[in-house]
Amino acid sequence: xxxxxxxxxxxxxxxxxxxxxxxxxxxxxxxxxxxxxxxxxxxxxxxxxxxxxxxxxxxxxxxxxxxxxxxxxxxxxxxxxxxxxxxxxxxxxxxxxxxxxxxxxxxxxxxxxxxxxxxxxxxxxxxxxxxxxxxxxxxxxxxxxxxxxxxxxxxxxxxxxxxxxxxxxxxxxxxxxxxxxxxxxxxxxxxxxxxxxxxxxxxxxxxxxxxxxxxxxxxxxxxxxxxxxxxxxxxxxxxxxxxxxxxxxxxxxxxxxxxxxxxxxxxxxxxxxxxxxxxxxxxxxxxxxxxxxxxxxxxxxxxxxxxxxxxxxxxxxxxxxxxxxxxxxxxxxxxxxxxxxxxxxxxxxxxxxxxxxxxxxxxxxxxxxxxxxxxxxxxxxxxxxxxxxxxxxxxxxxxxxxxxxxxxxxxxxxxxxxxxxxxxxxxxxxxxxxxxxxxxxxxxxxxxxxxxxxxxxxxxxxxxxxxxxxxxxxxxxxxxxxxxxxxxxxxxxxxxxxxxxxxxxxxxxxxxxxxxxxxxxxxxxxxxxxxxxxxxxxxxxxxxxxxxxxxxxxxxxxxxxxxxxxxxxxxxxxxxxxxxxxxxxxxxxxxxxxxxxxxxxxxxxxxxxxxxxxxxxxxxxxxxxxxxxxxxxxxxxxxxxxxxxxxxxxxxxxxxxxxxxxxxxxxxxxxxxxxxxxxxxxxxxxxxxxxxxxxxxxxxxxxxxxxxxxxxxxxxxxxxxxxxxxxxxxxxxxxxxxxxxxxxxxx
Numbered sequence: 001x002x003x004x005x006x007x008x009x010x011x012x013x014x015x016x017x018x019x020x021x022x023x024x025x026x027x028x029x030x031x032x033x034x035x036x037x038x039x040x041x042x043x044x045x046x047x048x049x050x051x052x053x054x055x056x057x058x059x060x061x062x063x064x065x066x067x068x069x070x071x072x073x074x075x076x077x078x079x080x081x082x083x084x085x086x087x088x089x090x091x092x093x094x095x096x097x098x099x100x101x102x103x104x105x106x107x108x109x110x111x112x113x114x115x116x117x118x119x120x121x122x123x124x125x126x127x128x129x130x131x132x133x134x135x136x137x138x139x140x141x142x143x144x145x146x147x148x149x150x151x152x153x154x155x156x157x158x159x160x161x162x163x164x165x166x167x168x169x170x171x172x173x174x175x176x177x178x179x180x181x182x183x184x185x186x187x188x189x190x191x192x193x194x195x196x197x198x199x200x201x202x203x204x205x206x207x208x209x210x211x212x213x214x215x216x217x218x219x220x221x222x223x224x225x226x227x228x229x230x231x232x233x234x235x236x237x238x239x240x241x242x243x244x245x246x247x248x249x250x251x252x253x254x255x256x257x258x259x260x261x262x263x264x265x266x267x268x269x270x271x272x273x274x275x276x277x278x279x280x281x282x283x284x285x286x287x288x289x290x291x292x293x294x295x296x297x298x299x300x301x302x303x304x305x306x307x308x309x310x311x312x313x314x315x316x317x318x319x320x321x322x323x324x325x326x327x328x329x330x331x332x333x334x335x336x337x338x339x340x341x342x343x344x345x346x347x348x349x350x351x352x353x354x355x356x357x358x359x360x361x362x363x364x365x366x367x368x369x370x371x372x373x374x375x376x377x378x379x380x381x382x383x384x385x386x387x388x389x390x391x392x393x394x395x396x397x398x399x400x401x402x403x404x405x406x407x408x409x410x411x412x413x414x415x416x417x418x419x420x421x422x423x424x425x426x427x428x429x430x431x432x433x434x435x436x437x438x439x440x441x442x443x444x445x446x447x448x449x450x451x452x453x454x455x456x457x458x459x460x461x462x463x464x465x466x467x468x469x470x471x472x473x474x475x476x477x478x479x480x481x482x483x484x485x486x487x488x489x490x491x492x493x494x495x496x497x498x499x500x501x502x503x504x505x506x507x508x509x510x511x512x513x514x515x516x517x518x519x520x521x522x523x524x525x526x527x528x529x530x531x532x533x534x535x536x537x538x539x540x541x542x543x544x545x546x547x548x549x550x551x552x553x554x555x556x557x558x559x560x561x562x563x564x565x566x567x568x569x570x571x572x573x574x575x576x577x578x579x580x581x582x583x584x585x586x587x588x589x590x591x592x593x594x595x596x597x598x599x600x601x602x603x604x605x606x607x608x609x610x611x612x613x614x615x616x617x618x619x620x621x622x623x624x625x626x627x628x629x630x631x632x633x634x635x636x637x638x639x640x641x642x643x644x645x646x647x648x649x650x651x652x653x654x655x656x657x658x659x660x661x662x663x664x665x666x667x668x669x670x671x672x673x674x675x676x677x678x679x680x681x682x683x684x685x686x687x688x689x690x691x692x693x694x695x696x697x698x699x700x701x702x703x704x705x706x707x708x709x710x711x712x713x714x715x716x717x718x719x720x721x722x723x724x725x726x727x728x729x730x731x732x733x734x735x736x737x738x739x740x741x742x743x744x745x746x747x
Contacts, residue, residue, distance in 0.1 A: 013165035017197030069130035081156020171293030308347030529679035564636035
């Protein structure tokens with residue numbers, strides 16, 4: 001671990017935590033294929049043979065599941081193991097690449113064929129289904145992903161290290177102080193615990209737990225909580241490949257890509273990437289000679305006038321317009337400047353942008369007021385928040401009717417309002433106009449019907465080999481409920497608290513069958529919906545895909561930018577039904593900390609933000625802002641047209657509102673588990689040909705039994721209750737309702 005950042009005569013960073021690249025394998029798959037389990041002595045020939053033997057095939061002869069999946073891009077490290085060394089020369093002052101090697105070319109021939117012929121999948125494309133996975137060991141400790149897999153060092157005998165570290169900018173004016181801070185941070189359990197990895201860099205900190213249990217080697221939940229796993233991994237560190245050992249090995253991936261895309265032989269590809277690497281080094285050296293690095297100093301301290309106050313305001317989650325964060329940050333600065341110039345009391349507002357993992361407790365104890373990208377009222381420790389009702393009631397400019405949909409109701413608990421809705425993120429449908437036009441399908445428009453939807457799907461898939469026209473991208477099953485509502489069925493009614501289950505209702509069964517038949521016939525991509533707390537298969541869609549005619553996405557900056565920048569893509573609502581329509585959205589919300597000394601000033605600032613919808617990547621929560629010129633300029637007319645259509649739908653009494661995957665906090669997680677039995681029933685119908693009515697009737701009994709038990713669990717209290725303990729209570733109710741769930745929760 002210590003050697004990971006040492007090369008060219010320098011130590012370039014101080015390690016804080018490390019993960020280890022290993023091979024996860026499924027013993028059951030090896031047993032079924034009659035293959036011996038992998039060992040650290042495997043060669044690439046052994047890996048190639050196993051990948052080909054373990055792959056599964058579809059009826060048409062194409063590979064259904066690859067035998068090997070490289071989740072982390074670790075194949076170059078396997079090659080290093082095979083050749084017994086690195087691909088660099090460090091005998092001079094600067095390390096240079098040495099890639100043109102017959103031994104490397106031999107390994108690349110095997111790798112290239114594995115990839116080109118489909119026996120090896122790369123990245124998330126391969127998912128977690130392959131019998132062999134080259135993966136970070138952080139996954140070996142996650143039983144829901146690793147399952148019953150075991151792990152071994154990478155073929156060739158050496159694992160590989162991925163080390164998190166603290167570096168010091170060459171532009172700092174205080175290198176000694178910066179070093180002291182970096183060194184101090186590597187000794188702090190909470191800092192180590194927050195880093196990516198399964199092992200602390202310092203042996204003296206092994207096993208020491210921090211107070212932050214969000215993951216990491218100090219004792220958190222996702223990463224290294226399992227002492228048995230840690231004990232198995234520790235011996236692999238001794239001779240593991242470090243980042244220093246692996247210099248320039250990423251160029252091997254480029255070489256294989258050239259072999260498969262340009263039909264090059266391995267030697268030619270290696271010569272080409274070596275030449276490119278040498279050119280890149282020279283470019284870097286030239287830039288180093290002419291580039292001066294500066295560290296931006298902290299802003300000058302604001303001097304407040306007599307009677308003035310300063311506010312701290314936290315913003316959680318992504319706030320940028322795609323990659324143009326600088327432009328969005330400038331918008332915030334402009335709004336703050338205008339507010340401060342016009343407010344009689346506030347002399348400064350300090351804005352801090354936080355990551356997506358922060359929660360109410362973090363924000364309320366750090367800032368006077370803050371913004372969260374989702375609604376956290378349900379399940380939050382409300383004692384940390386100020387109720388807004390006195391401020392709302394005394395504000396003559398606040399009009400509750402101006403808020404779209406039921407956003408105000410969503411941020412209320414026990415009759416009190418704890419947040420101000422600022423924007424919503426509806427689930428939208430995106431379509432590829434080029435594919436629609438090529439197939440003669442009518443382009444979707446706002447207010448299109450289920451008949452239009454179905455006709456489009458059938459026009460887009462004329463032959464059995466054509467891809468599914470609708471491929472869900474959002475990582476939730478909400479799209480199914482939205483489509484079924486349009487077909488006239490409501491298997492779960494969210495207008496009641498708790499939701500009412502109507503699985504076996506004839507209209508719900510009829511609607512489900514119509515939608516599921518489209519999936520069964522190949523018009524909707526369907527990989528299975530069941531799986532506690534989420535779908536059986538993870539979907540990693542973001543942005544556009546030129547091969548997909550129609551897909552769903554929770555509105556975000558990528559979707560907005562895709563539609564604004566590419567005329568081939570359009571944005572539309574879910575189809576309308578003859579009796580019902582449906583919308584799903586999450587709500588961006590602003591809060592005032594119960595600890596602030598300036599609640600009225602916070603409220604005035606939040607009210608000012610509500611008038612600036614261009615600050616947020618979504619639809620304004622106020623109808624009066626839907627056609628704001630600033631919003632059109634920031635997001636484009638197509639997005640604004642979509643927002644107006646959503647507003648029309650929300651004002652329709654026949655429109656049902658469904659929660660998104662992120663709505664409702666921890667309480668909604670417990671309620672949503674009841675739907676897992678419904679989704680498993682749908683899976684049985686689509687994937688196994690079971691009787692739908694019988695399956696949903698059984699699902700209804702199990703879900704009602706679960707909810708009866710769940711209703712007896714006291715409401716989650718974040719101030720006194722541990723989330724893990726709360727989930728344990730939920731799990732116990734699920735297993736009581738259906739003993740088959742025990743295996744899932746035990747993992």
